Amino acid sequence: MPDTVLFYVFSAVAVGASLLVIGQRNPMYSIMLLIASFGALSALYIQLDAPFVAMAQIIVYAGAIMVLFLFVVMLLNAPHEDAALWDRTHPLRRPGVSRFGAMLAVLLIVQLVWALLRVSDARAAVGERGDVAELTSVRTVGRVLFTDYMFAFEATSVLILVAMVGAVVLAAREDRR
């Protein structure tokens, strides 16, 4: 019973914060709300017996990627009032078009939910199979990561190196006096 209550609370926070993220005009507020959403998702991961992923979510997403976003928003200091003006004058933002789009989005969600809840496997409780002590141990994650997924791990490290070099090159100033 408390598990279910916690699930609904954290899901509500995650979904609500995400809705506010896309509705905010000020990108700084969007970033802080997204951090709140990530925190709620991290709590959901803990409920799913994945403490390593939960903490990695906070360390990587909320603690590093969002700091990067924050730095860029602060350094660019783009005026956010203009975004609202552009939002209103955009041809896709006329009332009829927006309402049609919103209706389509709600229809998509209703279809997805209906399909998901019809599948009999989806009604099975999520915590039945598997040994909890083994799943929550980082030792298991490490073992599988470095044996079955070794190639993906090495490829990801090369990917991060490439991304680092690419980011530095792309953001460098062009004029060299």
Added chain:
Amino acid sequence: MIPLGNYLVVSAILFAIGTAGVFLRRNLITILLSIEIMLNAVNLSFVAFGRWQGTVDGQIITFFVMTVAAAEAAVGLAIVIALFRHRESLNPDAFTSLKW
């Protein structure tokens, strides 16, 4: 015990919100944030399926998705900085030179 469908529904709603953000918002930073929301929705369904199956594979794929999202956010923001230096604007409609 919470049914698997609940987690999948939350994931679907988050994914829809992220997609709506990418289509509706006219600010490059907010578009990138919506992409991050979508990636998180996918992470949630991976972890939920992994737990339902009883293996750690879901967690490991999530680990990789997070790493790729970090790399993509870094490069995406570098591009945003370069674009902003060029045009002093964060509106994607200001960058229409390649349109015919």
Added chain:
Amino acid sequence: MDQATLRFVIQLGIIGLTFFMLINASAALVLAERKIMGFMQQRYGPYLVGPHGILQPLADILKLLFKEELRPKDADKWLFTLAPIISVTAAFAAFAPVPWGAETTFGGLLDMPVKLGVADVNVAVMVVFAITSMGVYGIVLAGWSSNSKYSLLGGLRSSAQMISYELAYATALASVIMLAGSLSLREVVDAQDGFWFGFIPRWYVFLQPIGFLIYAIAGVAETNRAPFDFPEAEQELVAGYNTEYSSVRFALFPQAEYINMTTMAAVATDLYLGGWHGIPILDQWGLGWLWFLAKVGFILFAYIWIRWTVPRYRYDQLMQFGWKWLFPAAVLNLIATAAFVLYFNA
């Protein structure tokens, strides 16, 4: 009262006691810093308020509470208030997974022993690291939302410094985790039980001296303490990220800094100095936490000692040191530790 409720009440009591001790630690550190600074500079430090200045922190807090709460007109209303809240919440929350005493039954009062510490998480090291990395937001938001150039520069520099030294910090942590074989702080402490040759305690500081040094330097840089406190140095940037803050919002920033110091000292004690192990008699009577307090106190004294002895780093020297010297040293330490563990376990 049956065992279940008694256990619940005692665990609540432990949580309350930890919180209370943290708040008192920050107050005591305010006084300790000024007294030790005074003695190192051949003067007495606070002397008049209470016997030997003991009530000085109380006077400081009362003064800050009665000041006027200012907010610059163009400061971002929500973020200006949110920033110190994030700082101090992250500081307190980071202490939650840190164990400060062995399991005890309080002399037979309980059937099953209760662990002295707020929470025993099996990924405790990662939780501490995650929450301290959230503390960066307090500083960066404070700098930005004050809408003032000194604050912005100080906030950006502080946060860049903190995230740069997080790398060396995490790598030094990883070396200890390899030796202990577990991410749970309680298991790391219990792995340091016992003695070599009967009198040298099995602390990891003897196995990882360089790692301890790296961790200590990174810890000092993480908490923005001297010699790494350029972003908030009075002579350089007025007061850095907390220039525009006053009264209670201001008071939360130094409190967050002192609690961060205490958390770093406690984690260093758990990881390198054996936690509450070392004196067998205390362990037998369940008083290991006294020895833990003594070690944490010593590390905090070392923090204050360094601050008033060593001159401050310039900002670019600080960043160069973090990236070019400390992080490679931490990586080399990690590789050496991995080789050591492989060789002795094969």
